[in-house]
Structure formats: structure tokens, C-alpha cells
Amino acid sequence: MSKKRFVLIAVITFLVASALLTPHALRVMRQPRTDADYLRLFREVVTIVKKSYVTDVDNKKLMQGAVNGMLTALDPHSQYLPLTDFTEMKVHMAGAFGGVGIELGMENGKLTVNAPIEDTPAFRAGIQAGDHIYRIDGKLTKGMNINDAVSRMRGTPGTAVTLGIERAGSAPLSFRLVRAIIKTKSLKGRLLEPGIGYVTIAEFQERTGEDFDKALKTLAADNGGPLSGLILDLRYNPGGLVDQAFRVADRFIGDNPTDEGVIVTTKGREPSSTRSLTAYVGQKEPNYPMVVLINGGSASAAEIVAGALQDHKRAVIMGTQSFGKGSVQSIIQLPNGDGLKLTTARYYTPSGRSIQARGITPDIIVDRIKKPAKTAKTGKPEDKEDEIHEKDLEGHISGGDDAVTPPTKKPASAPALKKSPDEKMVELLKSDNQVMRAVDLLKGLNYMKSTYPLPAKAPKTVTAKTTKQ
Template sequence: MSKKVFAAFAALFLLLSLVLMLPLLDREERAKRSEAEYLEMFREVVGIVKQSYVDKVDDKKLMAGAINGMLAALDPHSLYLPATDYTEMKVHMAGAFGGLGIELEMRNGKLMVNAPIEDTPAFRAGIQSGDHIWTIDGKPTADLNINQCVSRMRGTPGTSVTLGILREGNPAPLTFRLVRAVIKTKSLKGRLLEPGYGYIRIAEFQERTGEDFERALKTLAADNGGPLSGLVLDLRFNPGGLVDQAYRVANRFIGEGLSSGVIVTTKGRDPSMERSLTATIGDKEPGYPMVVLINGGSASASEIVAGALQDHKRAVIMGTQSFGKGSVQSVMTLENGDGLKLTTARYYTPSGRSIQAKGITPDIVVEFAKPASKDKEKEKGAGKEPEIREENLEGHMGEAPARPAKQPPANPHHGIPAAPQQKQSGKEVKEQDLLKGDNQLARALDLLRGVNLIKASGRR
């Protein structure tokens, strides 16, 4: 081939390449132009609002509203967190803070004590449920919201705070000078329902939940005088929390091995960021039968646990359809100290299921039956499930395509609804009374007894 012919082919190839690239370059240019146009439009709208709105506009409030609107257009779980809210979220998930140990609520604009937490400064000083906290360090609480009141009562352990209390039956105000201490909130409670059968309720997955769960299992075995015959894990009204703690709970029951021990897989937009958490080698619970209770208030991390135990056939899932929040949020700290909670991935159960906008379907459906009550007002909504699930939230992400299905391993032998608040009397509820008032829990215990009865019959 002559140099002239080669040069002609090269020129033709270059021309064709440019022609083919023109649409791509044009699209990129249009995208850049479109983005620039929208930013210019945003600046224009901000200028008009600041110039013409009926009242003077606070720049910070305006920008925060714009950020919130942008995130709300993505999905219901992506949020902007101002510094105070961000700090409160971190304190809540840590499950420990410097404070007094009081559960608070606002009633008709009054700061009221819901209950003192046992073995805390407030409990030891004699703060009572129903007390009205009308001053904190001499300053009235009437014009403060509950977050402002909480921030004034929290502080460095060893420092003091003085509360002014109005108590029904006391004609004069009471004054309590309390010294702050480290308050540790408990995300779970455990007890024996009857000899051999344990019960653990996890209200939320916080930083110490996995550690507390392992401790609760050992305590139940010690109280029982030996290994349990069965366990009920109650995840009803559990809105989720930290995925690593949900993994740690599930890891106590799922076998080892990379191929069969997958507990949860997360997958984002970048395929290279796909990540699977698998069971580790170490202490595992004996292969006693197990029931996990879920309902429409069970979301996110609680669905990870339920889905993993269901796919591995390690537990029977009982109750009603879970919430269906199959997305993962990453929390990032902004330069000014505020926080950004952004949806960055979906999670999948060991068999490849995405439960986004679907939820975990129980193996045995048991609706909650409200106990009969003479007080009709108290009976309303008692134990009632939230009627809103992920699929009902405006702007929710659609159901994700299922990952390639994997065979589950053989049997080695699932802003978000909160649980109805109940005042604590300070006395432990008797197990028999607990079962009478909770038909789902009673059914779970009956199932565990039945499984063990069948096993015992087979050995004869």
C-alpha cells in the first residue's frame, strides 16, 4: 500500500471517528449546558425570593430548605441533618451519653417525665412519672421545644443541673439538684418465658446491640441452668439502625463459610462496590428451634436479620409483612459540621432477594389480636401496626431487580414507624401476663414447644 493510499485511509478513519463522536460530544455539551441553565435558574429564583418575598428571608433557612427539597426528590430516607440533629443522631445510636436518665415527652406544651430510667441520677433522686419539669437551672421550659430541653439536661458527667418540678399533690414546687452521669440506654430486653424458652426483644440496632445480645443469650442460658430449648427473637416495631449490629446478631446463628454463610449483600450504582457480609468462625448458638416475630414496623436492619435467618432456614418467621425498606443510607459529615444521610445502596438477602418496597413475608402469618379491655380509649391502637409501609411513601425507590438466585444452605438443624410507647411501672411484667396480652408471642412459644415435642417423639 502506497503512502498516499495509507494517508487517505487514515484521514477517512479520523473523519468517520469524529462523525461518530459528534452525537456523544453533543450530548455531553447539552448536559453541561442544561446543568448550567438550572444552576442559573436557581440563582435567579433565590434572587427573586430575597428581593420580593413578603418578609425578609433568612439565607440559612432558605438554603437548608433548598437542600431538603433536593434530597426529598430522591427518596424518603435521604436527609440533610443540621449540626444539632446530626449530633443527637450520633448520641442516640451510640446508646450512651452524659445526662440524668429521664424519658421525656411534651404534653400540651409542658415538659413531662414519662419515666425515670432505673439506676440513674434521676431515679435515685426520686423523680417520678408524671412530674412536670417547669425549670432547668432556673430557666422556664415553657418556651422551649423538647430538643432544647434535652440539650440543657445533657452534659459532661460529674457536672450538675437543677430541675424545678411541679408534682400533683404537692402544693409547692420541688427542687432537685442532680449530678450528671454516663447514661447507657438499652436497645434490648431478655427473659425466660418458661423453663427452657428464652425471649429477647430488640427495639433498635445501636452501637452496643450486638454485644448486649450476646450477653443476653449467656444470661438466659445461665438463668435456665443450661442450654435453651428454644428462643423467640422479637423484632416487631424495630425501625432498624446499624447494619453491622444486625449482622452481628444474625452471625450468632448462621454457619461458617464464604459460600453458604452470606448474611447480607449490599449493591450500589458502582458494581465494584458490591459487598457481602458472611458468617465468621467463632461461637455459635446451639441448634435449638427459633421463631422471629416481625410486623409492619419491622424495617431495614431488622429485615436484614429476619431475611438472613429465613433464607438459611435457621428460624421460622412469624407475624405480618414487614415494612420493606431495602435501602442502605451512608451518613457523611459536611465541612461545616452538618450531616448528610444519603441512600447509596440496596441490600439483598442471602438468596438474592431485594425486599425494597416488598418486605419480608412471614412463614406463618399471625395477625395481632388486641386484648379485651374495659377502657375503650386505651384499647384503641393498642399494639396496632402502622398502616404505612415503604411502598406507601411518596418518592420511594421501586423494587430492585433480583440478584441471580443462590441456593440457600441446608437447615443446620426477617422515616419509619415506631413502637407504641407504653409507660413502665418499674415492675417486671409477669411472663404469664405477657403471653396473655400478646397472641403472636403465645403462638411463637406454642410452635417451639411443638417442634421439641415432635423431636422428642422421633427419638423414642
């Protein structure tokens, strides 16, 4: 057989075989993989990694990374919480713990005091912002992470912990602090002007609803009578506990007998995740004018409050577009004590608007103006703050319907307001253009109400129908 003839027969054989086998191969490729196939794939990959990875692999690290990777592939908010993180989350939302009252940070690899919390053992002992904690109960903090440091300083109230402190311009100091119950405050309230109250809520924690009720009563008492207007500041509020957001909104919704008083609705795949939270019947705040401030840092529970007050026409929403986190995360404790934060539903405002990846659009858009730097000599106008939203996050879930969100630019995240001493807070707020726009609006609404009162509605007359005989 000649060489050319052999090659020709081989080519023909290959083409015939390809023609016969290709449909079968395509059918195999198109056939969906079963759960068993994917579990087998996972086991195969784990086996290869444990056998061939450059170093020995810790099983716990490998499995926890696999679980967390699975959850983060779903959306940006589903998360696996190891026991320490799960415990810390519960303590944070409770807003109370046994400790010394220090907000910690890391600066140049050193454990640093960001600020002592007022009226706590650390504050009364004289620990200052910027102090470097180099020892905790004799153990050096070099290489210690914040979580480890926090766990060492927290403990049973009445027990003691000794901190070694390095402070600029001073010899090393030692503080023996007796732990106490530390209560973090999620809100602050004050009068900006006679009759005009201001309450800012940093986050919705377990006592936020109760503290909000107390703050409103304190403002009325300080004012010597009912308020003539209220500013509720939800800027940079990342959310928190929905039941506490409900309590805040409930103070202003549901006083109209014809109003169903829906505050928020959740909808999910399981029947138990679809429900509506409705305002309670009872005493409410007086019907004074109200402004709610929001921005790109207002998310989740903060958006629930803003959306409810907006839909019920109880408040004017002012500021910039909110973040758009309208998804419900259910917290599930696993048998081993770890936690699972899983997205199970979406939030909807009383009128049925989805918050997810859209947010709340203010009734009056007011950009916050940042003060120019002292060294700036450009003469350009003051800069606006940039914001980032839920729809900018990679892997975010959709809003649950076909509504189109107007495109916006993708900005950098905006810095949070720095806390100031209480005695300087009013002056700081009066330099905030959004707050002062809200004050002006409340004054204008009260002026219109007192100067141009709406005419009383005439009672409806009922005419009896007659039938011709």
C-alpha cells in the same frame, strides 16, 4: 386598503410566522436543560424570593431548606442533618451519653417527663412520669423546645444541673442532679418458660451485638443449661446499625462448613457499595428451634436479620409483613460539621431477594390481636393492628428489579407497645397472642424432635467402576 383586506393580510401573516417559528420553539422546548441552566434557575428564584417575599428571609434558613428539599425529593430517607441533629443522631446510636436519665416529651406545650430511665440520677432522686419541668438551672422552659432542653440537661459526668418540677397535688419541687454516664438498653431478655428464652431488640445500637451475646449467656445460666428454644422479637424495631444486626445474625449462621454464610448483600451504583457480609467461622449458638417475630414496624436492619435467618432456614419467621425498608443510607459529614444521610445502595437477602418496598414475608402469618376497649359493648371480635409499609411512603425507591409486590391495603400506623416494669413483663408477654403462638410452635417442634426423631442417614457406599476387557 379596506378594513377586511387588512385583517385578512394580518391573519395570513400570523399563520405564516407561526408555521415558521413553531418548529424552532418546539426544538428549544425539547432540548434538555443543562446543569448550568438549572443552577441559573436556582439563583433566579433565590433572588426573587429575597427581593419580593413578604418578610426578610434568613439566608441560612433559605439555603438549608433548599438542600433538604433537594434530598427529600429523592426518597423518604435521604436527609440533611444540621449540626445539632447530626450530633443527636450520633449520641442516640452510641447508646451512651452524659446526662440525668429522663425521657422527655411535650404535653399541652409543657416540657414533661415521659419516664425516668432506671438506675439513673433522675430515677434515684424520685422524678416521676408526668412531672412538668418548668425550670432548668433557673431558666424557664416555657417556649423551650425539646432539643434545647436536652442540650441543657446533658453534659460532662460529675457536673450538676438543677430542675424545677411541678407535680400534681404537690408544691413546686427542686432537684439537684449530678450528671452520670447514661446507657440506654437496646434489648431485654428473659425466660418465658423453662427452656424457652425471649429476647426483644428495640433498635440496633453500638452495643447491641455485645449485649445480645451477654443476654444469651444469661438465659442459658438462668435455665441451668442450654435453651430448648428462643423467640427473637423484632417487632417495631426500626433498624439502626447494620454491623450490629450482622453480629446478631452471625450467632446462628455459618456453622455448616458447606454453607457460604452470606448474611446480607448490598448493591449500588459505585463499586464500593456492592459487597457481601459473610458470617465468621467460630462458636455459634446450639441448633435449638427459633422463632423470629416481625410486623409492619420491623424495618431495615431488623429485616436483614429476619431475611438472613429465613434464607438459611435457621428460624421460623412469624407475624405480619415487615416494613420493606431495604435501602442503605450512608452518613457523610460535611466540612461545616453538618451531616448528609444519602441513600447509596439496596439490601438483598442471602438468596438475592430485594427487601426494598417488599419486606420480609413471614413463614407463618399471625396477626396481632388488640384487646377490645373496656367500654366496648359491640360484641364484635377483637381488632387486628393496622400497619404501614415502605411501599406506602410517597417517593419511595423501587426494589431494583421487575418483581411485582402483591397489593395490600394502606393502613394507619400501629401503636408501639408500652413498656412495663420488669416484674410484669412476662405476664404482659403471655397476653400477647403472637408471642404465645411462638411458644406453642417451639414446644411442638421440640416434642416432634424428641418423640419422632429422624432416622440416621445411612452412609453412602461407593461402588468401584469396572471396565470390560
